[in-house]
Amino acid sequence: MKNxxxxxxxxxxRFGGKPAVRNLxxxxxxxxxxxxxxxxxxxxxxxxRMGLGILTPDSGEVLLFGKPPNYRALDRVGFLPEERGxxxxxxxxxxxxxxxxxxxxxxxxxxxxxxSLLEQFGLxxxxxxxxxxxxxxxxxxxxxxxxxxxxxxxxxxxxPFSGLDPVNQQNLEDIIRELAASGTTVLFxxxxxxxxxxxCDRIVxxxxxxxxxxxxxxxALATIPNSxxxxxxxxxxxxxxxxxxxxxxxxxxxxxxxxYRWSVDLNKDVDVQDILRSSVANNLALRGxxxxxxxxxxxxxxxxxxxxxxxxxxx
Amino acid sequence: MRHIYLIARREYLxxxxxxxxxxxxxxxxxxxxxxxxxxxxxxxxSGIKNFTVIDPDGRYERAIEQSFIADRAEHILExxxxxxxxxxxxxxxxAAKTAAEENRSEAEIRSILGTERSIALxxxxxxxxxxxxxxxTIEALRPFLLEEQTIxxxxxxxxxxxxxxxxxxxxxxxxxxxxxxxxxxxxxQNKIRQAVRDQMQKDEFxxxxxxxxxxxxxxxxxxxxxxxxxxxxxxxxxxxAEDRMPFIISIVFAFVLWSVVFSVANMLLTxxxxxxxxxxxxxxxxxxxxRSILMGKLLGVAMVSFTLLAGWVLAGLISTIAAGSxxxxxxxxxxxxxxxxxxxxxxxxxxxGYFIFGYLMFGSIxxxxxxxxxxxxxxxxxxxxxxxxxxxxxFALGFAMQDPESPVLAVxxxxxxxxxxxxxARLPTDPPMIEIIGTTxxxxxxxxxxxxxxxxxxxxxxxxxxxxxxxxxxxSKLLPKKQKKK
Numbered sequence: 001m002k003n004x005x006x007x008x009x010x011x012x013x014r015f016g017g018k019p020a021v022r023n024l025x026x027x028x029x030x031x032x033x034x035x036x037x038x039x040x041x042x043x044x045x046x047x048x049r050m051g052l053g054i055l056t057p058d059s060g061e062v063l064l065f066g067k068p069p070n071y072r073a074l075d076r077v078g079f080l081p082e083e084r085g086x087x088x089x090x091x092x093x094x095x096x097x098x099x100x101x102x103x104x105x106x107x108x109x110x111x112x113x114x115x116s117l118l119e120q121f122g123l124x125x126x127x128x129x130x131x132x133x134x135x136x137x138x139x140x141x142x143x144x145x146x147x148x149x150x151x152x153x154x155x156x157x158x159x160p161f162s163g164l165d166p167v168n169q170q171n172l173e174d175i176i177r178e179l180a181a182s183g184t185t186v187l188f189x190x191x192x193x194x195x196x197x198x199x200c201d202r203i204v205x206x207x208x209x210x211x212x213x214x215x216x217x218x219x220a221l222a223t224i225p226n227s228x229x230x231x232x233x234x235x236x237x238x239x240x241x242x243x244x245x246x247x248x249x250x251x252x253x254x255x256x257x258x259x260y261r262w263s264v265d266l267n268k269d270v271d272v273q274d275i276l277r278s279s280v281a282n283n284l285a286l287r288g289x290x291x292x293x294x295x296x297x298x299x300x301x302x303x304x305x306x307x308x309x310x311x312x313x314x315x
Numbered sequence: 316m317r318h319i320y321l322i323a324r325r326e327y328l329x330x331x332x333x334x335x336x337x338x339x340x341x342x343x344x345x346x347x348x349x350x351x352x353x354x355x356x357x358x359x360x361s362g363i364k365n366f367t368v369i370d371p372d373g374r375y376e377r378a379i380e381q382s383f384i385a386d387r388a389e390h391i392l393e394x395x396x397x398x399x400x401x402x403x404x405x406x407x408x409x410a411a412k413t414a415a416e417e418n419r420s421e422a423e424i425r426s427i428l429g430t431e432r433s434i435a436l437x438x439x440x441x442x443x444x445x446x447x448x449x450x451x452t453i454e455a456l457r458p459f460l461l462e463e464q465t466i467x468x469x470x471x472x473x474x475x476x477x478x479x480x481x482x483x484x485x486x487x488x489x490x491x492x493x494x495x496x497x498x499x500x501x502x503x504q505n506k507i508r509q510a511v512r513d514q515m516q517k518d519e520f521x522x523x524x525x526x527x528x529x530x531x532x533x534x535x536x537x538x539x540x541x542x543x544x545x546x547x548x549x550x551x552x553x554x555x556a557e558d559r560m561p562f563i564i565s566i567v568f569a570f571v572l573w574s575v576v577f578s579v580a581n582m583l584l585t586x587x588x589x590x591x592x593x594x595x596x597x598x599x600x601x602x603x604x605x606r607s608i609l610m611g612k613l614l615g616v617a618m619v620s621f622t623l624l625a626g627w628v629l630a631g632l633i634s635t636i637a638a639g640s641x642x643x644x645x646x647x648x649x650x651x652x653x654x655x656x657x658x659x660x661x662x663x664x665x666x667x668g669y670f671i672f673g674y675l676m677f678g679s680i681x682x683x684x685x686x687x688x689x690x691x692x693x694x695x696x697x698x699x700x701x702x703x704x705x706x707x708x709x710f711a712l713g714f715a716m717q718d719p720e721s722p723v724l725a726v727x728x729x730x731x732x733x734x735x736x737x738x739x740a741r742l743p744t745d746p747p748m749i750e751i752i753g754t755t756x757x758x759x760x761x762x763x764x765x766x767x768x769x770x771x772x773x774x775x776x777x778x779x780x781x782x783x784x785x786x787x788x789x790x791s792k793l794l795p796k797k798q799k800k801k
Contacts, residue, residue, distance in 0.1 A: 054600045054778055071318070071604055079601040085594030089329065101321050102602040146598070 004063070005030050005154045005185045006051050011060030013046055020046045022209040023060070028154070028187050033180045035196035036189040038206035039304055044189040045082050047206070048158050052079060065154075075104040078152035080144055082159045082189075088132040092118065095131060096146050103150035110149065117145045137168045144175065148184075155179055157188035161195055173199060193296040205300065207307040213299075220299045226266040228275050231259050231288030238262060241282045245270045259287050318603035322611025327618045330582060340626040363440065364476035365466060366495075366503060367448040367456075375481045375489065378514035379507055380445060386506075387441055391415050391424060394436055443503055444468070446475070453478070453494060460496050476500070479507055489515055560656035561743040562719060568657075568666050569712050569739040571627065576673045576735075577705055579620040580681040583612060587685030587773075588694060596686075596777045609773055613678050620674065665742055668755075669735035672762050676732060677705070679769035686776025708736035715740040728754050731761035 008026040012019065021043040028034050038044050049055040050062055053069030064073045086095050093114050100110035118127050121141045126134060134142065140163060148155060157176070161169050176199055180186055190196055196203055196217070203220055205213035213220060229252065232238060239249040242264055252261040264275055272291040279286050330336050370376035392415045399408050411427040425433040449466050450456045456478045458464040465472035477495035484490060489511055493504050520530045542554035590596050599608055656662070680701060688694040711727050718724075719741055728737045728746075734754045738746075 049597075052601045054597065071602075074601060077601065079598065081594065081597035081601070083594035083597065085590075085592075085598070087325075087329070087595060088589075088593060089333075090325075098321065098325055099598065099602060102318060102599075104317070 003030060003066075004028060005065060006187065007061075007063040007066075008047060008051060008057075009061040009063070011047070011050055011057040011062060013043075013050060013055060013057050015046075019209050021050070021057075024206070024209070024211055026051075026204055026211070026214075028185060029202075030185050031180070031183055032201045033176065033186045033188075033199050035200035035203040036187055036206070037191065037193065037196055037203055037300060038189075039191055042206040043209040044206055045158055046209075048079075048156055048187075048189060052077065052156065075150070076153045078103075078147040078150065078155040080147040080155075080157040080160055082162075086131045086139060086143060086146070088130070090131055091128050092123065092131060092134070092142050093127045095142065096149050099146040100149040103152070105150045113149050113151070114145065117149060121145060136163060137165060140164055140168065141171075144172070148179065152184065154185045155187070157186065159190060160188055161190055161192055169195070191300075193300050197296040203296070205303055207304045208311060210307070212303050212307050217296060220296060221294045224294055224298050224302055225268060226270065226272060226294065227292040228264050228266065228272045229261060229288070229290045229292055230264060230275070230279070230284075230286060231261050233259065233285045233287060235260050238264075238279075238284055241284055242275060242278055245274050245278060261288070263292070318607035319611040319614060322599075322603060322608055323615035323618065326586060326612050326615025327622075329586070330616075330619045331622055340623065340630070363444045363470070363473075364442060364500070364503065365444050365446045365468060365473055366477040366479060367446050367466075367475065368479045368481065368507075369448050369451055370479075370481040372481070372483055374518075375483075375511050375514055379479075379510040382506065382510035382513070383441065383443065383445060387421070388415065388418055390441070391421065391436065395424075395428075398432065443476075443506070448478070449475070453480070453492075456494065460494055462496070477503055481511065561659060561662065564656040564659075565662055565743045566712060566716055566719075566740050568662060569708075569715070569736045571624070572666065572670055572673060572739055573705075573708055573712070573736050575620050575623055575627075575670065576677050578623070579616050579674065580677040582619060583616050583678050584681040584685040584694060584698070585691070586612065586616070587682055588688050588691060591686060591776070592689040600778065605774055605777065606770065608777070609679070609682065609770055612682060613675065616678065617671075617674060620670075624670075662742065666739060669739050672758050673735035675762050676758075676765050677701075679766050683769035683772035683776070686773045688776075704732060708733045711737055712740055719744045725750065729757060731758045734758040 004027040006026070006028040008024050011021060011024050013021045024043070024047055026036075026047065036044050036047070046055065050057050051064065051069070052074065053062070053064070062069060064070075065076060067073060087098075090098070093111065096114035096117070097107065097110040100113065101107060105113070115124075115127060118124050121144075123138060123141060123145075126138060126142075131139060131142065144157075144160070147157070160172055160176075164172060173195060176186055176188065188195075188199075200217055202216055203213065204211060205220075213223070225247070230238070237249055237251070239246065242249060245267055246264045247267050248265045250263050250265075252263050266272070266275065276289060279289075368376040368379055392412070395408060395412045395415055399405075399412070402408060407427060407429065411424055414424045414427055421436075425436060428436060446466055446468060448456070449459055449464075456475070459466060459475035460478060462474045466475050476497060477493060477500075480492040480494070482490045482492070491507065491511060493507070495503075517527060517530060521527060543552040544554050544558065545552070547553075547558075590599065603611070681698075684694060684697045684701070687697065707727070711724060711733065714721060715724055715737070724737055724741055725746070727733050728741060728750060731754075735758065738751070738754055
């Protein structure tokens with residue numbers, strides 16, 4: 001915790017009596033990419049705003065670089081807010097220089113860095129254009145450049161992928177990887193799991209203001225059962241064959257008239273090899289056998305659904 | 316300090332580094348110049364209007380002629396007085412004044428004044444010129460009046476503006492037919508009516524056996540009012556234009572103060588609304604403390620207003636100098652007294668003091684209200700009471716022009732939102748020191764409270780995303796809740 005770039009220690013925040021964040025513990029370790037996940041309204045942005053000192057928690061403690069957030073520490077942080085905006089009448093380079101200078105950079109250094117980043121991001125020709133003349137994707141890039149121009153040690157990106165087309169989403173993923181490779185700590189929030197799965201060393205999942213998961217992507221994937229897709233000659237559901245191994249076997253649309261496809265969800269600690277062995281042992285004529293790839297998306301859906309069920313039950 | 320400086324700098328440049336700002340600033344001297352010089356320019360541009368009088372009797376025509384000669388003599392005297400104001404009571408000017416008062420000919424007066432001043436006097440020409448009738452009937456005169464034909468004058472061929480037919484009636488009632496294609500020009504008509512009326516009255520007095528010299532003597536009787544101030548030494552107690560100037564300047568300063576504060580407070584409102592609607596506020600908050608954002612904005616726009624003031628002062632000087640040269644020599648004398656009164660530290664120092672507090676009060680209120688809104692439409696609802704409040708000193712200043720020592724103004728001075736404007740207007744009336752100190756203290760204290768309150772509202776708007784219903788929500792929290800009926 002002492003070395004954590006950001007620590008939220010048992011923090012809670014309510015708005016108008018409604019809890020937005022409840023007893024949240026979050027540590028962001030140096031040089032990591034941490035995904036801050038959760039459905040809309042889960043409390044991600046509120047937690048981030050508390051982490052930056054924009055909002056004060058009702059209870060708990062926030063430490064940024066080991067100390068309560070202060071503007072000396074915030075100079076070491078780059079922030080891309082969820083609701084993005086730039087001064088529309090200013091030139092692109094002037095906006096970047098303005099924010100970099102607010103973060104403590106000298107004017108000349110800020111301008112040089114801004115021009116260099118604009119070139120790197122393919123926006124060299126737009127440097128002296130007014131922000132209002134930019135496309136949404138270009139403006140988004142300028143906003144990202146504004147967040148990182150002062151070479152922060154820690155970058156917080158709140159929903160950075162929203163509003164970007166697939167090409168720019170890919171570009172942003174590359175930027176995040178480059179930032180991490182250069183030693184910058186990255187925390188980003190999203191509700192699109194694919195990005196988190198590809199980028200994160202660690203994910204923290206929030207639902208209804210509470211943390212419902214904190215761990216690596218592998219650990220997250222392990223929370224949902226393995227599954228395998230098999231193809232058989234017969235229309236009989238093979239569930240009874242996998243009685244002790246599977247908790248459910250469901251029919252899938254078939255790709256040919258003389259074969260039948262099934263999705264077999266495995267019980268905990270059951271390996272796909274066990275299914276193969278059991279099929280052979282029970283003379284099940286397999287025409288196809290394909291272990292299904294697990295995705296963070298399912299983890300997200302299952303954990304959030306479970307949390308919401310708990311909430312409904314509590315009511 | 317870095318944050319305050321950078322935010323102020325951005326705020327300042329966002330207005331000042333635009334062409335629109337300088338264009339609008341440059342328009343001010345143009346409008347001022349036009350406003351001040353327009354009547355003279357229009358008069359000069361319209362040229363001398365020629366008119367003719369057809370009076371079979373000849374008496375009324377002579378009366379009209381005499382009336383214009385008297386006007387010219389009066390204008391010459393005014394011109395010499397203006398020269399005395401600028402150059403002082405020189406021997407030449409006093410001699411010229413004596414000559415003018417003795418109704419000596421213009422040529423003689425010009426020879427006393429010398430070539431340079433004579434040229435200036437020649438440019439101060441009259442608007443109307445009586446010419447001999449080119450024809451004696453309206454049918455024959457019609458082409459001249461419709462500019463189909465011109466008349467010969469010393470300046471060359473010119474159109475005929477009006478033809479006046481005077482018909483004496485047997486009962487002593489005179490009928491004047493005033494023919495002119497320009498139906499809106501009334502000055503000449505009035506002048507002719509006045510001259511004929513005077514002649515009719517003289518005729519009537521004559522018919523009644525009253526001596527004409529006696530009539531003239533009686534009609535020339537008028538009291539002489541000398542305005543004196545008990546604050547001046549008995550031997551020099553007369554109130555001069557210079558004495559009145561501080562009152563006029565203080566009212567002008569109060570209007571300028573009001574205009575600047577109102578303009579720049581609106582700038583703050585639109586600026587913060589832009590930042591909120593463009594979602595820039597979170598980026599700012601992650602880079603600078605709220606207090607610095609607030610102070611930076613106030614400082615930046617204050618700098619805009621100083622630029623605006625400097626521009627206005629410069630524009631005012633250019634305009635008055637330019638207008639003075641366009642009008643006549645007397646203009647320069649007036650400018651000298653205006654500049655002297657406007658440069659009085661007892662008006663300048665309070666002006667800046669009142670500006671600072673007036674600006675901080677209204678600026679921080681507008682800033683706070685802007686932070687609660689995402690659009691100008693939203694802001695309008697919250698702004699309406701403020702606009703009404705801001706209009707009060709404007710009306711009060713109109714009142715102050717008539718009577719700056721009114722007790723109503725004294726009462727309004729104690730309302731801190733109005734203090735800067737009303738007190739500015741009242742300063743030359745020497746209000747009691749207790750009022751000056753008391754109103755200043757209340758104003759400073761209120762400014763501090765307003766700044767604190769505005770900071771809280773700005774915090775709610777910027778940090779906690781409070782909206783236009785903020786005050787309604789606050790009121791509902793503070794007011795006792797109604798008990799639900801069982």
